Amino acid sequence: MFRGKMPEDSPSTHTLRSFFITQPNGGREGESTVPGIDECLLEAMRLPGARGAALVDWTSGLALGAVGEFPGGDHEAAAAEAAEVARLTAEQRAFTPDGHDGPFGHEDREGAAGAADPPVEDLIISNRDSYHVLRFVPTSFDSSVFLHVWLARSDGNLALARIRLGEMAERLVLG
């Protein structure tokens, strides 16, 4: 599917990548000091090649926030489909690391740390023209949400997107 042409700036792609990787985290201009959901998604949109970013609940399929464009042009439908993949990934025992006492263990309900501690960190899907990175968000209350970023394959940098999304997920709920 082709939705909007990407700018033809391939010569700069390599320098662009290394530039972003070596750029120290934080201190960039325009960084919001109080990250709400929208600020977090807008920050995700600054990733190279970002086409769309959303925060999605994988139990209900609800998009809690979305910016940019999405496959098929409908961010609600895209969220519901991504949620289904995320749910299956989070629920399969095969993807759970050793020592993870139940993906969402409620054994010690008084223990504040990690009411929703997803067994999986992220999920990467690639196709001919794009990458999808789904980053599970751990929260101190019960939830089932992930950040979903759609990257154009020509400009997208998976390694950078993984690192940044991990930081964003943490900042979103820890401040």
Next chain:
Amino acid sequence: MTAVRTTPPGTTPPPRLPVREKSAAQGQGGGLSPMLNRLAAERATGVLERERGSLYLAEGRVVHAESPLAPGLDVLLLAHGTLSPAVWQDAVERADEDYGIARLLLDAGRVPRGALELCHLEAVFDAAYFALAPSSTPGRFHYGARHRLGALSPVPVGAVERETLRRRALLDRLWPDPATDGSPLRRSEAVAAPAPTARQSAVLALADGIRTAPDIARELGRQAFHTLVDARRLAAAGLLSALFPPPGPHRLPTGFPPRHALPATGSPAAADPTAGVIAPGAPMTGAPAAAGLPAPPVPDAPQGIALPRVNDPDITLLKRLRDALEAL
């Protein structure tokens, strides 16, 4: 697709097979609440009170929602220690028209903005699902009423309605029998059932023949809709069944329960192992009263469910087949 004519030309086509009310109710589409749409169009501010919950509007957008069936923001935030009860209580007491609870908590740095927005949005859509459920009484709107939480992240009315319809369709797709939504749940022996997930196991552990899915959600500090999803999935797997007859809307309290009115975990009825083994179809003599709930005035069976609720895998399969055929 090839169209096949089943009636010879010139003859009267046979009458349509009877279809249960379910599909007719779904056909009404986006008009979940015409009143809500009118209020959104006139950019009204106030609270819309419906049978199963309330929607707070500010300038025509949904800023908050509450339902006795869905755990509130406070339950979600306090249950796992995100906030301490003292901090929440303090914010509730100091909140006024200008400084809502949300703003007080954020300004004091008690909770990160992202976490509060996330939890609040989830709570709003969760409560709205119940508030916008079909009701037998008309809704009332009180102009000017505001919630003490204050505006955090307003949501367009259209988005709330679309999501509510999508959630109904999702539940129907998982398992078309709505009995597990409001009836007491109990575990059942299943043949060759898939292993429940960790989240589902937590729900199963609390299914004692007395608690309903919303009760379990409250106890786990989880969104009620998430628990409805798990209950339907477990019912489809044969691991969970709803007790019959369901108390249904009869047991809904008329007013909202007081905040933190969490059901006691160690109620005497919960410890009674016989409560969960009531014969299917038999009137529940004691279980609701023992749980401290108002007994349903008339234990009438809901329309459309005339069969005794049994947990035979063959009958379950036949019912699924029937529902699938009806859905064609």
